Amino acid sequence: MNPAPPAATGAQSLRTSLRILGWTGLGLIAVAVSLSDFLASAPPDAAAIGPLMLPPTEAFKFGTDILGRDMLSETLHGLSVTLRLAVPAALIALLFGTLFGSVAARTPVMVSLSLRWLLGILAALPALLLAILLIGLTARGWASLAAGLSAAPLGFVRSFDRASLQAHAVHTEYARATGISSATLLRRDLVYEFSGTLSTSAARALAAVTIILSTTSFLGFGAEPPHRDLGLMIAAAKTYYLHAWWTAAFPALTLMILILFARLAAGLDEGERP
Amino acid sequence: MLRFVLNEAGRLFLGLFGAALMAAAVAALSVPHAADGLAYFLVAWGGRINDLIHLRFGESVISGLPIIAELAARLPLTLGLVIEGVIVAALVGIPIGFLFGAGPARRAAAPLIQIVAAAPVFCAGLVLAYGAASLLHWPVPINGGVSIVLFPQNATQAQAMVLPALTVGLAGAAAVQLALRRSAAEAGQQSWRFYLRRMGLPSWDVERNYVMPQIFAGLLASLGEVMLALLSAAAVAEWVFSCRGAADLFVKSVALHDWSATAAVLFVFAGLTLVAQFVGQCGARLLTSAGPAR
Numbered sequence: 001m002n003p004a005p006p007a008a009t010g011a012q013s014l015r016t017s018l019r020i021l022g023w024t025g026l027g028l029i030a031v032a033v034s035l036s037d038f039l040a041s042a043p044p045d046a047a048a049i050g051p052l053m054l055p056p057t058e059a060f061k062f063g064t065d066i067l068g069r070d071m072l073s074e075t076l077h078g079l080s081v082t083l084r085l086a087v088p089a090a091l092i093a094l095l096f097g098t099l100f101g102s103v104a105a106r107t108p109v110m111v112s113l114s115l116r117w118l119l120g121i122l123a124a125l126p127a128l129l130l131a132i133l134l135i136g137l138t139a140r141g142w143a144s145l146a147a148g149l150s151a152a153p154l155g156f157v158r159s160f161d162r163a164s165l166q167a168h169a170v171h172t173e174y175a176r177a178t179g180i181s182s183a184t185l186l187r188r189d190l191v192y193e194f195s196g197t198l199s200t201s202a203a204r205a206l207a208a209v210t211i212i213l214s215t216t217s218f219l220g221f222g223a224e225p226p227h228r229d230l231g232l233m234i235a236a237a238k239t240y241y242l243h244a245w246w247t248a249a250f251p252a253l254t255l256m257i258l259i260l261f262a263r264l265a266a267g268l269d270e271g272e273r274p
Numbered sequence: 275m276l277r278f279v280l281n282e283a284g285r286l287f288l289g290l291f292g293a294a295l296m297a298a299a300v301a302a303l304s305v306p307h308a309a310d311g312l313a314y315f316l317v318a319w320g321g322r323i324n325d326l327i328h329l330r331f332g333e334s335v336i337s338g339l340p341i342i343a344e345l346a347a348r349l350p351l352t353l354g355l356v357i358e359g360v361i362v363a364a365l366v367g368i369p370i371g372f373l374f375g376a377g378p379a380r381r382a383a384a385p386l387i388q389i390v391a392a393a394p395v396f397c398a399g400l401v402l403a404y405g406a407a408s409l410l411h412w413p414v415p416i417n418g419g420v421s422i423v424l425f426p427q428n429a430t431q432a433q434a435m436v437l438p439a440l441t442v443g444l445a446g447a448a449a450v451q452l453a454l455r456r457s458a459a460e461a462g463q464q465s466w467r468f469y470l471r472r473m474g475l476p477s478w479d480v481e482r483n484y485v486m487p488q489i490f491a492g493l494l495a496s497l498g499e500v501m502l503a504l505l506s507a508a509a510v511a512e513w514v515f516s517c518r519g520a521a522d523l524f525v526k527s528v529a530l531h532d533w534s535a536t537a538a539v540l541f542v543f544a545g546l547t548l549v550a551q552f553v554g555q556c557g558a559r560l561l562t563s564a565g566p567a568r
Contacts (some may be wrong), residue, residue: 018388021340114489117288117289117292118292120289120292121289121292121296121544122292122296124289124293124498124502124508124547124548124551125502125543125544125547126502126505126509126511126539126543126547127502127506128506128510129505129506129509129521129524129540129543130294132524132525132528133300133528133536133540135528136408136528136529136531136536137303176292185523207392211394213395214394215394215395215396215510218394218396218513219509219513219525221528221529222530231396234396234397234400238400238416238514241400241404242403242404242407242408242414242416245404248400252397252401255394256389256392256393256394256397257392259392259393259394260389260392263388263391263392264388
């Protein structure tokens with residue numbers, strides 16, 4: 001007997017609506033990014049387009065910054081750079097985190113325990129610091145890979161622990177007893193685990209790596225000028241935004257909207273963390 | 275219970291051992307030619323492990339100070355921020371978690387919480403600084419000017435300390451309320467809640483004696499995640515508000531390839547998270563195995 005079926009149905013319906021909203025938002029952002037060169041009135045990093053530090057006006061809807069750059073154009077280009085870095089990073093996080101965790105849980109005991117121990121140690125470090133370390137060990141051009149790899153350990157640990165339960169479940173023992181090979185079982189389990197959740201996991205990874213990438217850029221480890229992402233734009237505005245709010249507010253708002261849509265698409269509303 | 279604690283202590287020991295090996299590997303990069311090949315690196319790594327066994331932590335290549343002295347000077351500020359963050363997180367996160375953790379409020383709050391959770395920590399810090407500067411006319415330590423100290427001596431220093439502490443605390447509060455909402459959602463789906471009421475127990479008794487321990491146990495089990503959020507936020511807050519803490523040391527050390535200092539901060543942060551995980555798991559076990567609280 002279920003004590004509260006109507007509430008559960010209502011919550012499910014809200015969750016589905018928010019997820020559709022999230023994917024629609026991400027789709028619109030993808031369209032805006034693909035058309036950013038047409039929508040923006042100035043090329044990336046083009047200085048002296050307008051007066052210096054002009055507040056939002058009819059001609060410059062997001063105002064201009066300390067070098068006279070059009071903030072609307074810069075924000076569009078920044079969004080484009082952020083997304084171009086975040087999408088491969090999300091795929092890396094998905095591959096080396098969620099997917100690898102699921103496979104690793106079904107490897108021989110010594111291998112799986114060693115991997116769980118190693119990745120568990122990496123998961124004990126804040127992903128942001130891990131990303132900074134990886135960029136420091138390589139180069140700023142590798143920010144995308146670093147963000148993906150730094151987000152992976154937490155995904156690996158969660159996926160591994162979930163898959164371990166699955167791998168030792170009664171139905172698995174019965175399946176093995178009937179002669180189904182480990183490879184077939186692994187393939188079936190992976191299809192079962194990811195067939196309905198791949199898009200959710202991808203959106204979750206996108207939200208996580210976008211936060212990591214923009215923060216590393218803000219701290220000076222991510223994107224490099226002239227290809228500024230939103231984090232770097234906000235970092236550049238830090239010295240004067242107290243007197244010119246629009247220089248930081250519009251890139252920050254755009255970044256938040258991107259993360260919000262990714263979170264909604266992932267259906268993160270039950271206390272889940274990306 | 276003792277067996278569980280010993281098991282968790284074993285995990286903690288293995289985790290700390292692994293973190294020490296990782297820190298030694300990072301510190302090995304400061305040895306000349308360590309990056310020239312695998313053999314050179316392994317020799318340097320072995321040397322660093324040997325140094326670690328003999329409690330030799332090396333010197334910072336930036337300041338020339340021993341790493342221990344550098345950490346002793348900077349870690350208290352970071353720990354102070356984390357402790358203040360824990361207080362803010364508990365004061366803000368627990369009520370919000372309970373308020374929005376169950377019933378119709380949970381559904382109504384879901385979109386609002388999504389919007390708040392979409393703000394990266396550095397954006398939250400900048401918004402707080404903007405609000406303090408323009409509404410309260412506080413001196414904002416964003417671009418230097420006001421030094422941030424652990425124990426403020428005057429009102430200006432106290433005002434400067436509030437902003438990074440709030441930034442860390444709000445990030446912690448987000449993690450706390452998420453953990454609470456998650457465990458409240460899990461407890462809400464348990465059928466025993468319904469059956470206990472059918473057995474004649476008043477709703478308040480069920481909530482107080484059976485549900486609340488489950489929810490707090492869920493929060494404790496997520497203590498490692500909360501610590502990760504606090505440490506991440508401390509790194510960002512120290513950068514935004516120009517604090518000279520351990521996380522700031524980490525960022526500058528990586529930028530200047532001071533791998534010994536980087537390794538030391540990494541080990542301390544990993545250790546803090548692993549200890550928080552251990553304490554949280556044991557606390558959660560204690561709460562759930564003690565039976566209904568009376």
